[in-house]
Amino acid sequence: MSSKTKVLVAYHKKDKLFKNEVLFPIHLGRExxxxxxxxxxxxxxxxxxxxxNMAGDNTGENISDKNRFLNEMxxxxxxxxxxxxxxxxDYIGLNHYRRFFKINYSNLTKYFKDYxxxxxxxPAFKEGIRAEWDNCAKLNNLDPYDFERFCxxxxxxxxxxxxxxxxxxxxxxxxxxxxxxxxxxEDFFKYCEWIFPLLFEMxxxxxxxxxxxxxxxxxxxxxxxxxxxxNGEKPLCTRLADEPPExxxxxxxxxxxxxxxxxxxxxxxxxxxxxxxxxxxIRH
Numbered sequence: 620m621s622s623k624t625k626v627l628v629a630y631h632k633k634d635k636l637f638k639n640e641v642l643f644p645i646h647l648g649r650e651x652x653x654x655x656x657x658x659x660x661x662x663x664x665x666x667x668x669x670x671x672n673m674a675g676d677n678t679g680e681n682i683s684d685k686n687r688f689l690n691e692m693x694x695x696x697x698x699x700x701x702x703x704x705x706x707x708x709d710y711i712g713l714n715h716y717r718r719f720f721k722i723n724y725s726n727l728t729k730y731f732k733d734y735x736x737x738x739x740x741x742p743a744f745k746e747g748i749r750a751e752w753d754n755c756a757k758l759n760n761l762d763p764y765d766f767e768r769f770c771x772x773x774x775x776x777x778x779x780x781x782x783x784x785x786x787x788x789x790x791x792x793x794x795x796x797x798x799x800x801x802x803x804x805e806d807f808f809k810y811c812e813w814i815f816p817l818l819f820e821m822x823x824x825x826x827x828x829x830x831x832x833x834x835x836x837x838x839x840x841x842x843x844x845x846x847x848x849x850n851g852e853k854p855l856c857t858r859l860a861d862e863p864p865e866x867x868x869x870x871x872x873x874x875x876x877x878x879x880x881x882x883x884x885x886x887x888x889x890x891x892x893x894x895x896x897x898x899x900x901i902r903h
Contacts, residue, residue: 622728623706623708623710624641624708624711624727624801625643625705625708626642626711626712626713626724627694627698628642628643628715628716630673630716631658634717635716635863638673641724642714643674643705645676645697646675647676647691648676648683648693649675650686651684651686652666652669654687656687657830676693676697678697678701679700682697685822688828688830690798690830691798691836692798695811696815698807699808699815709804710802711802712802713800714799715799718797718799719863720859721857721861722855722860722864727801730855733853735847735852736800736803736844736847737800737802738794738841738844739797739859741797743791743793745791747787747788747790748788748841748842749766749789759829768825769821769825770788772817772821773817776820783846787842788842793856794841794856795842796837796841798836810840814840817839821835
């Protein structure tokens with residue numbers, strides 16, 4: 620029996636739509652759609668497009684109104700609490716409308732014959748996540764001491780795991796950032812049960828007018844994926860795709876025949892077609 624997989628595709632504005640039996644587009648922060656974001660304010664036209672083309676993270680049990688500081692985590696929370704709305708898949712993932720894994724989304728089953736989960740293979744942080752946060756804070760105008768405050772919080776909530784966590788953030792780390800993943804349902808539920816108590820506790824004392832909590836959540840996701848590997852699960856580490864996963868017949872034909880341009884001229888259509896390196900100009 621083949622396994623069902625759903626990969627949430629996170630949106631916060633209008634863009635190219637990726638939607639099929641695997642890719643599940645979701646509008647993040649729908650509850651506060653017209654509040655200003657880092658990209659400005661959402662237009663009525665773009666809002667209507669999002670409403671008409673995808674689910675929102677503000678149905679059922681949700682935390683959609685926290686999106687400005689939790690980022691993708693509001694979509695992850697929605698999937699956790701409304702899992703049946705996804706068809707109760709065996710595997711669940713998250714990608715972004717501009718960031719996809721370099722994999723074949725039309726045949727994910729083949730990967731799970733040999734691998735337990737999929738993550739992004741990012742460049743190594745030679746001095747660890749703790750040192751990397753300093754650069755992240757500078758680039759995003761965040762408080763560099765927030766990560767130290769978070770470490771104290773982590774130690775209070777999960778004291779039995781703190782030594783392992785501390786070793787992870789101080790050692791060379793590979794991959795797993797951007798909240799990109801595809802994992803087993805049972806691992807996903809454990810991940811949510813583990814990460815959201817941390818995020819909600821941070822909300823009580825951290826600045827929620829910036830993206831500190833959401834960006835620390837990225838690094839927590841990377842740590843969780845590393846824990847899966849440490850526990851014996853085998854990851855497929857892949858990079859970002861050069862092109863989005865358009866898996867329609869039209870896309871496949873365009874790759875085979877290399878259809879480059881179609882335009883109107885004097886009432887006629889012109890198609891520039893390349894087949895095995897031979898260029899044809901068709902006029903009709």
